[in-house]
Amino acid sequence: MPSERLSVVVTRRLPEAVETRIKELFDVRLRDDDTPMTRAELSEAVKTADILVPTVTDTIDAALLAGAGPRLKLIANYGVGVDHIDVATARQRGILVSNTPGVLTDDTADMTMALLLAVTRRIPEGLSVMQSGEWGGWAPTALLGGRVGGRRLGILGMGRIGQAVAQRARAFGMQIHYHNRRRLRPEVEDGLEATYWESLDQMVARMDVLSVNCPHTPSTFHLLNARRLKLMKPSAVLVNTSRGEVIDENAMTRMLKAGDIAGAGLDVYEHGMEVSPDLQGLPNVVLLPHMGSATQEGRLEMGEKVIINIKTFADGHRPPDQVVPGML
Structure with a gap:
């Protein structure tokens, strides 16, 4: 699947440098305001995207994944924790999940x-x-x-x-x-x-x-x-x-x-x-308001990990930070 044809949906505003780089590489739909997507917006995203880039504020459960379109093949999470994603259901549906370990x-x-x-x-x-x-x-x-x-x-x-x-x-x-x-x-x-x-x-x-x-x-x-x-x-x-x-x-x-x-x-x-x-x-x-990862350096490195995972997948390889149910 050539990278230039990949449709990527990002659910939250990310650092400007990260958004700029994603736009350079992929056909990306970015968030206009920095609020979590509604359930309806998430449902539409999983129906139309090849790749979803969610954050901890998005609940990607079995019910949502049941409505995913055939194009959705990778959930490239912006963050380490994936307890908001039903990894087992995603795997059953042939959807890979990746995260951003180590940087935070x-x-x-x-x-x-x-x-x-x-x-x-x-x-x-x-x-x-x-x-x-x-x-x-x-x-x-x-x-x-x-x-x-x-x-x-x-x-x-x-x-x-x-x-x-x-x-x-x-x-x-x-x-x-x-x-x-x-x-x-x-x-x-x-x-x-x-x-x-x-x-x-x-x-x-x-x-x-x-x-x-x-x-x-x-x-x-x-x-x-x-x-x-x-x-x-x-x-x-x-x-x-x-x-x-x-x-x-x-x-x-x-x-x-x-x-x-x-x-x-x-x-x-x-x-x-x-x-x-x-x-x-x-x-x-x-x-504190969930500030543990709130450094400029950390958030940029998270973005770099997401991009590497997407790019590796686009090139036909396993994302380096793929998450499988057995790891949880």
């Missing part, structure tokens, strides 16, 4: 540390005092947080991002612990000075900070459920820059309100853009 590792790990420090050192509270003009001057007991050095950090999910978080946390003097589907190779584990916990329950009960860095899959949905959250120490802090669905948000909110968990730093939420007002009003919680 450092950005997300940086944001994890930013949230960890923001919560433990009460940075938003200090910022609020200064912006309100209510600061009465320095005081020995004002806005006391906690030192991160020496604390136990438990990392849930020790892939690229989890390992990058471990490297950063070590530089802050934290003790690294982790739970993962598979134990790391000894040389990797030794390099990170990381302690492996086969039992997630036992790790959760002993950590000072718990960082969620695993993807959302059927097996990780509510992995941190109410029972498991209750194992956390009352002095512990929870950080999530991965996927909101991994945590039972209602249970976490109740525990934060009751003081059963000391604090939380969240960049993702169980119900997407719907954030509970109960969560928003808590002083011991730092909330």
Whole structure:
């Protein structure tokens, strides 16, 4: 299938440089405004396009794919996570799925540390005092947080991002612990000075900070459920820059309100853009609007990955970042 005849639909506005390059290479339909496509617009896109370039805000489920036209052969996701795409159904219909792994590792790990420090050192509270003009001057007991050095950090999910978080946390003097589907190779584990916990329950009960860095899959949905959250120490802090669905948000909110968990730093939420007002009003919680990947460099590199995946497919080869159900 010659690349010049490929019809590509992009569901969201992308960085200008990425859009320019896609237009140079393909017959592309870009989004006029930076809002998510409606269900009807997505339905029309999958009926008419050869390639769809969605983002995390698009739900590409079995019902939508049932209406896909015979031309649709590749879903080149702009992002790493693909839990919004029914990869198994796509595969059954002969549609390949690709993503953009690796490019956001450092950005997300940086944001994890930013949230960890923001919560433990009460940075938003200090910022609020200064912006309100209510600061009465320095005081020995004002806005006391906690030192991160020496604390136990438990990392849930020790892939690229989890390992990058471990490297950063070590530089802050934290003790690294982790739970993962598979134990790391000894040389990797030794390099990170990381302690492996086969039992997630036992790790959760002993950590000072718990960082969620695993993807959302059927097996990780509510992995941190109410029972498991209750194992956390009352002095512990929870950080999530991965996927909101991994945590039972209602249970976490109740525990934060009751003081059963000391604090939380969240960049993702169980119900997407719907954030509970109960969560928003808590002083011991730092909330960010899904900013983990929000760097100019990262977004450009994501675009480059998408283009490489499309171009490789157009040349008759397997996209380098193809996702298959067995990987999830």
